[in-house]
Amino acid sequence: MHITDKDVIYEDNHYIAINKRAGDIVQVDNTGDKSMEDMVKEYLVKKYQKPNGAFVGVIHRLDRPVSGMILFAKTSKGLDRMNRLFHDRKVSKTYLAVVRNRPPQSQGTIKNWLLRDRKKMITKAYDREVKGGSFAQLDYEVLGEVEGYTLLKVIPLTGRTHQIRCQLAYMNCPIVGDNKYGYPRGSLRRTICLHSRALTFIHPIKEEPIYIEAALPMDGFWEKFNVLL
Template structure:
């Protein structure tokens, strides 16, 4: 499904943020499916009449089954500066996750060390540092309950692959639909109940605060949590 005006969450001369649908890939992979960055390039080229195409830089990524806000750079200068902002952890990322098991504590901080198996695309967590591992940390708080489902707000302090998915699962709260990390069954839609809700940072060129908010997917399930 091509990117349209309704998918754009923020845009100026330097940056563009898009509402990613669960199932979209951000960059090309072995599936050969059209990635989101190519869709956004086409959107920009059409909107601004750029027959030669448009520059677009990938600033960060979201896993394929995850929905929410994703940011791209429209110039090489903004890409370089946003890469540095992310590297310096000067961006606040907020996610919403739905689980079936209530957390033992209503809020807390989780710290693990992760090792990724790239062949299986699976991350293994450890409670202490082991050779080849990367430290990861997140804070969470329980913000609501509905019909036996629990809504958790997550602020990752690091940006490791599959971090939120594996850390919540290790806490005993696998994300709904995420059978890779402990939920008993997967989603027929190829999605999990993890949504990148908000990005906050200082604009790399304008030096002004930016807060980009992503509405919840309209999939018959997520809408129930829109009031929280």
């Protein structure tokens, strides 16, 4: 596995954005599979002929079965400043999710307290404050339907582990393929229909507005939803 020019959707002196394939891991885990962090390093070393290696900083993460836009830092200065933007919630994240059950309203806000079950490696949602839990909020909008599936635009206003997956399932709208959160069957490719669509922020070094958008995967299913975008 490696990254090519067609996977890169944005690059400047400080950052590089990749359209992640569902199934790729962002950082090394106990599987020993090659990580995107390492793939980006290899790409930069080859592209810019850096025999001593390249700096790559992980700014945010996407779950392994999720596809779409992910941003890496190419400099320590870029990493520090972008981390600050994420911490201060000055980065707007947009996701697309495909669900089978249409939400009760065409648009709305979901608010929960989320508690991580580290033994089962899942997140549980509650409608009240719970000890050890974290408040989570997201906005969603129905973009339309294709062949009985509903496409949602989702904007998480907080950044919790498995937040979108957990909160949509709490609304009885589990993401297609996400049997970990209640969808009746998993994908044979171990992917789910959740796509990191875009990031919007003010560049912390160049101080100009940035909008980065990732095209939908070309996997025979996601293409159906391009007509709704």
